[in-house]
Amino acid sequence: MPLHILQHPLATHVITHLRDVHTKPATFRTLAYQISQLLAIEATRGLPTRPKPIQTPLEPITGQVLAQPLVIVPILRAGLGMMTPFLDLFPDVSVGYIGLERDERTAIARSYYCKLPPLADAHVLVLDPMLATGGSAAQAISLVKDAGARSVALSFVCIVSAPEGVATLEAAHPDVPIYTATHDRQLNAQKYILPGLGDFGDRLYT
Numbered sequence: 001m002p003l004h005i006l007q008h009p010l011a012t013h014v015i016t017h018l019r020d021v022h023t024k025p026a027t028f029r030t031l032a033y034q035i036s037q038l039l040a041i042e043a044t045r046g047l048p049t050r051p052k053p054i055q056t057p058l059e060p061i062t063g064q065v066l067a068q069p070l071v072i073v074p075i076l077r078a079g080l081g082m083m084t085p086f087l088d089l090f091p092d093v094s095v096g097y098i099g100l101e102r103d104e105r106t107a108i109a110r111s112y113y114c115k116l117p118p119l120a121d122a123h124v125l126v127l128d129p130m131l132a133t134g135g136s137a138a139q140a141i142s143l144v145k146d147a148g149a150r151s152v153a154l155s156f157v158c159i160v161s162a163p164e165g166v167a168t169l170e171a172a173h174p175d176v177p178i179y180t181a182t183h184d185r186q187l188n189a190q191k192y193i194l195p196g197l198g199d200f201g202d203r204l205y206t
């Protein structure tokens with residue numbers, strides 16, 4: 001599946017401020033909202049629509065409306081920072097939650113929570129700002145597939161991706177497209193993304 005990288009001057013502007021170590025949590029949350037809104041539009045470009053006959057004030061026409069329910073699944077905790085723009089753009093969206101936390105020493109993610117709505121007929125977007133080793137994303141996608149999500153209607157949406165994470169996710173789930181706002185250089189020895197923006201969850205909330 002192709003890696004979709006946001007191409008928009010506003011995206012590079014917002015990411016630069018997100019990366020800035022001097023950006024405080026309140027501003028960081030606003031910037032996370034802005035970049036996630038751009039990603040939400042990009043990642044839903046291919047959503048199917050169905051015809052709906054309506055009457056305008058002047059004449060009858062057949063318009064198009066969204067054909068499928070949409071489900072977002074933010075990965076706790078940092079994924080919560082991407083959730084609100086999806087709720088604002090798609091008021092009927094359902095939300096599932098997957099809790100995953102990387103061990104600080106091994107960088108291997110441990111699952112601690114999973115609550116998902118019905119997924120079989122839905123278009124599912126898994127949200128997590130950071131795709132580093134790809135371990136968290138691969139686990140989360142396995143969980144939503146096991147819960148009934150169909151791979152033709154399943155995407156992973158992140159803000160910063162590393163080549164290592166994209167390779168891992170593509171190897172584990174070659175059928176799932178990845179949407180990212182920026183594709184960075186590499187991981188460091190502690191499995192943080194370079195140049196990256198640090199620990200997204202900490203920058204959102206502490």
Ligand SMILES: O=P(O)(O)OC[C@H]1O[C@H](OP(=O)(O)OP(=O)(O)O)[C@H](O)[C@@H]1O
Nearest residue numbers: 076077078101102132133134135136201
């Ligand atoms: O690709 P990976 O190597 O798995 O790393 C990415 C994961 O790391 C961060 O979460 P973290 O474990 O820090 O949890 P948090 O969101 O609660 O801070 C991030 O939000 C991803 O879930």
Ligand SMILES: O=c1cc[nH]c(=O)[nH]1
Nearest residue numbers: 132192193198199200
């Ligand atoms: O760079 C990284 C890697 C994993 N998780 C983060 O929050 N940042």
Ligand SMILES: [Mg+2]
Nearest residue numbers: 199200201202
């Ligand atoms: Mg974290």
